[in-house]
Amino acid sequence: MIFRTCALTWKQNSPEPAGTREPRRQRLPKQPQPSHYAHTRGRSVNEEQLVKWFEMNAKRTCWTLTGATVACVLALYLPRVPRAVAGGDSGELITAACELGVAHPPGYPLFTMLASLALLLVPTTSPAHAINVLCAVLGAMASGALCYTVCSQHQCMFCNMWRYFSEMAGPGPGAVLAGGSFALSKLVWQWSLVAEVFSLNNLFVGIIFSLSVCFHNAETVDQKKKFALWGALCCGLSLCNQHTLVVYVLFIIPWALLQLYTYDAKSEGKVNLMKMLQAHCNHGVDDLSVPVLVLAVLALLHALCNRKMCPYVRELCILTHRRWRVFVCLIAVMVSAYSVFFAWRANLDIENTLLLGVVERFWLQADAGVCVLAGLGLNWTVCFLERWLGLRSLWNVGAWLITAGLLSHTIHINQREFDQSKNDAVERFARELIFSFPESSLVLTRGDLPGNTLRYLHYCQGLRPDLSLVDQEMMTYSWYVLKLQQHLPGVKFPGQVWDPVITEQKNSFNIEQFIQHNIHRPLFVCIGLSEGDPSWEKTFSLWPWGVCEQLMPLTSRLHPVEWAQRTQNLYNWSEPHNSFPPGSWERVANEEMWQARMKMAFFLFDLAERMEGGGQTHLYELSYNLYCQIVNAQMDYPANWDKNLALAAERLLHLGGGHHGLESLLSNSIHHFNRDCGNPWNRRDRGCRQGATATLECGPPEQIRVESPTSRRWGVKRESKRWEIKRVHCWSQEHDGIRVNKLVNRGMDRKT
Incomplete structure (x- = not known):
C-alpha cells in the first residue's frame, strides 16, 4: 500500500540523535494520535487499520461530494428544461430517436439509443421534453464526474502522508468548484438543456478524467489494468458519440501504455489561427471567470515548479509532488493540444454571431479540463497556506466562501437567460x-x-x-x-x-x-x-x-x-x-x-x-x-x-x-x-x-x-x-x- 510506503520512507528519513549507534529501525517514532479520532485516544493505533480508515473516509467524502454536486446541478437544470424542440440539430436527433434512424454523420448511435430509451422511460408531454430532460441529467452527471476527479486526486496527494492527514484541508472546496463552475458556465448550461450530443460528450470527458486519476493512483499492475480496460471502453463509447474527443484519447492511450510498460521497472527501481485562439481565450475570461483561470494557472505552476521552490511543503513534495505533477501536466497538455488543433482546423467565420455559436459548442471539452485544474489549484492553495501559516479552519472556510461566491455569482448572471422552460419559439x-x-x-x-x-x-x-x-x-x-x-x-x-x-x-x-x-x-x-x-x-x-x-x-x-x-x-x-x-x-x-x-x-x-x-x-x-x-x-x-x-x-x-x-x-x-x-x-x-x-x-x-x-x-x-x-x-x-x-x-x- 502507498500509505505503508509513505510511513516507512518517513521512518527511514527521520533525524538520528548524535552519538547513538543503534539502527534507525529500532527507534521508531510514536504512532500519531489524531485528536479528532476519539476511539484512538490513549492507546496505540494499528497502522493498517488507520490507513484503511483514512481510505474509506476519503472515498466516502468523494462520493458524498459527487452526489451532492450532481443533485444540486440537476435541481437547477430540470425546472429550466424547454418543453419544445430547439433549433440546430435537436429536431434531427429527436426524430432519429423516434424512428430509430440515423442522424447526420457520424450518426451518433449511442445518443440515439439513449434518447430512444428516454422516450420510453421518461413520462413527459412531448418527445422533445423527454430528450431534453435526458441531456440535463447527462450534463449534471458530467459535473459530478469532474468533482470526483478533483476529489480522487486530492485523496492521493494528502492520504499519502497520512501522518499529517488530520492537519490537511479536505477536498470539498476545489472539487465543488470544478464541478460547479463547469456546470454553471454559460456554454455548458446552454447546451445541457437541449437535445444535443454535447452533454453526453461532457460526461465522457469527466469519466475519462476520473478513470485517468484512478489509473494513475493505482498501486498494483492488476488495478491499473482494471482501470485501463474501463478507460478503453469509455474511450470507444465516447468516439461513438462525438469525434472531437479523439484529441484527448490520442494523449491518454500512450500515457497509459507507458505507465503499464514501465510500472514493474519502477517498482523494482483557414480561419486565422490566432484569431480563433484569441476568441477562445476571451471565452475563458468572460464565461469561466478570471478567478477560475487564476486557480487553474496556480495548479499548473505548482506542477511545474521545483521542489526547492516549495520549502513549506517539502515533506509532501518528497512523495507526492511527482505523481500530482504528472496528472496536472497531462490535463494541461490535452487542453492545450485540443484548443490549438481545433483553432487550426476550424473554418467558420467567428465574426458572425451564429457561426461563433457553432464554434463555441466545441470549447466545452477544453472547459472541462480548465475547471479540473481550477479545483486542484484551489485545494493546493489552501493546503499550502495551512502548512505555511497555520490557521486551518480559516483557510478552509475561506475556500468554501470563494467557491460559494463564484457559483452564486454565476447562477445570478445566467439563470434568467437560460431559463428555457417557456421557450417554444422554434x-x-x-x-x-x-x-x-x-x-x-x-x-x-x-x-x-x-x-x-x-x-x-x-x-x-x-x-x-x-x-x-x-x-x-x-x-x-x-x-x-x-x-x-x-x-x-x-x-x-x-x-x-x-x-x-x-x-x-x-x-x-x-x-x-x-x-x-x-x-x-x-x-x-x-x-x-x-x-x-x-x-x-x-x-x-x-x-x-x-x-x-x-x-x-x-x-x-x-x-x-x-x-x-x-x-x-x-x-x-x-x-x-x-x-x-x-x-x-x-x-x-x-x-x-x-x-x-x-x-x-x-x-x-x-x-x-x-x-x-x-x-x-x-x-x-x-x-x-x-x-x-x-x-x-x-x-x-x-x-x-x-x-x-x-x-x-x-x-x-x-x-x-x-x-x-x-x-x-x-x-x-x-x-x-x-x-x-x-x-x-x-x-x-x-x-x-x-x-x-x-x-x-x-x-x-x-x-x-x-x-x-x-x-x-x-x-x-x-x-x-x-x-x-x-x-x-x-x-x-x-x-x-x-x-x-x-x-x-x-x-x-x-x-x-
Whole structure:
C-alpha cells in the first residue's frame, strides 16, 4: 500500500540523535494520535487499520461530494428544461430517436439509443421534453464526474502522508468548484438543456478524467489494468458519440501504455489561427471567470515548479509532488493540444454571431479540463497556506466562501437567460410553416432550422401526415433514395442519386427532372434550391409563400393582387423584432418570420425591374403599397425595410407616381433613405439573414453602392464578391436587403 510506503520512507528519513549507534529501525517514532479520532485516544493505533480508515473516509467524502454536486446541478437544470424542440440539430436527433434512424454523420448511435430509451422511460408531454430532460441529467452527471476527479486526486496527494492527514484541508472546496463552475458556465448550461450530443460528450470527458486519476493512483499492475480496460471502453463509447474527443484519447492511450510498460521497472527501481485562439481565450475570461483561470494557472505552476521552490511543503513534495505533477501536466497538455488543433482546423467565420455559436459548442471539452485544474489549484492553495501559516479552519472556510461566491455569482448572471422552460419559439415557427402548406404538398427542405423542426413535427408528433418532406442535401448521397424511398410514398425519384455535375451518369438525375416527375403535387422549397444545379431555371420559377417559395412552371400566369392576398396572412406571429439574443436559433426563426412579411413586396419589385411598359408602373405601385402597409403597422422592424420602401418610392416617382402624389413619394423616399443611413445601428443591416451583412455607403442616389462579405444562411455558404447585375430567380437564396441593393446598382448603371 502507498500509505505503508509513505510511513516507512518517513521512518527511514527521520533525524538520528548524535552519538547513538543503534539502527534507525529500532527507534521508531510514536504512532500519531489524531485528536479528532476519539476511539484512538490513549492507546496505540494499528497502522493498517488507520490507513484503511483514512481510505474509506476519503472515498466516502468523494462520493458524498459527487452526489451532492450532481443533485444540486440537476435541481437547477430540470425546472429550466424547454418543453419544445430547439433549433440546430435537436429536431434531427429527436426524430432519429423516434424512428430509430440515423442522424447526420457520424450518426451518433449511442445518443440515439439513449434518447430512444428516454422516450420510453421518461413520462413527459412531448418527445422533445423527454430528450431534453435526458441531456440535463447527462450534463449534471458530467459535473459530478469532474468533482470526483478533483476529489480522487486530492485523496492521493494528502492520504499519502497520512501522518499529517488530520492537519490537511479536505477536498470539498476545489472539487465543488470544478464541478460547479463547469456546470454553471454559460456554454455548458446552454447546451445541457437541449437535445444535443454535447452533454453526453461532457460526461465522457469527466469519466475519462476520473478513470485517468484512478489509473494513475493505482498501486498494483492488476488495478491499473482494471482501470485501463474501463478507460478503453469509455474511450470507444465516447468516439461513438462525438469525434472531437479523439484529441484527448490520442494523449491518454500512450500515457497509459507507458505507465503499464514501465510500472514493474519502477517498482523494482483557414480561419486565422490566432484569431480563433484569441476568441477562445476571451471565452475563458468572460464565461469561466478570471478567478477560475487564476486557480487553474496556480495548479499548473505548482506542477511545474521545483521542489526547492516549495520549502513549506517539502515533506509532501518528497512523495507526492511527482505523481500530482504528472496528472496536472497531462490535463494541461490535452487542453492545450485540443484548443490549438481545433483553432487550426476550424473554418467558420467567428465574426458572425451564429457561426461563433457553432464554434463555441466545441470549447466545452477544453472547459472541462480548465475547471479540473481550477479545483486542484484551489485545494493546493489552501493546503499550502495551512502548512505555511497555520490557521486551518480559516483557510478552509475561506475556500468554501470563494467557491460559494463564484457559483452564486454565476447562477445570478445566467439563470434568467437560460431559463428555457417557456421557450417554444422554434417549435412555433415550425408549426406555422407546416400548417401553411396546401394538402398533399411536397416540401424540399434545406438547412437545419426548417428541415429538422418540420421533420420532428411530422414524424414524432404526427402532424400533417399528408405532406412529404425531402432533404435536398441528403439526395446527393447514393444511399438516400435506396434506403428512404419506401418511407416517402407518393414521391417519385427519376434515379438513384441527385448529381448536378455528372447528369449523364446512369441512375443519376438533376433537380429539374425530379420536379417534372412530381409536378402533379404542390411543390415548395424552403431556403431555396441548390446553386450548383440551375437546371430548374429553364422551366420553373419561384413564387413567394411566406418563409418558403412555391415552384411554378414558367407558363403559369401570376395575378399579383390575388397572390398577395393569398400569402399576406399565412402566419400568426407576434414575437417582437430583435427579441432574442444574437446567434440563437430563436433569433433566426423570428427574423425569418419578420422578413416573410415583406417577401411579396420585394417579389413584385423584382418582377417590375424585369418588365417594360404600363405593367411595370402597376407592379411598382403594388410593391410600394405593400411596403407602406407593413412599415406603418410596426414600430420596430428590420432596417432593410426602410431601404426597400425608399427604393420602391424612387422607382414609382420616376414613372410618374401612379395614383400617388409626386411630393409624397419624394418625401417618403428621402425620409426612409435618411432613416436607414442616419442611424449607425442601421449601417449594418439588421435585416440580414444570419451570417449575411450588408454595408450601405450613404450619399446621393448616384453614389450608393453595396459590398457584401461572405453570406451564410442556415448552413449554406456562398462566395464573397461584389454584387453584379443578373436575373435573380430565388429570393431566399440571398439576403433580401442585398438583392434590393443589386437593383440600386442596376438603376445607377441605367442612369449613367
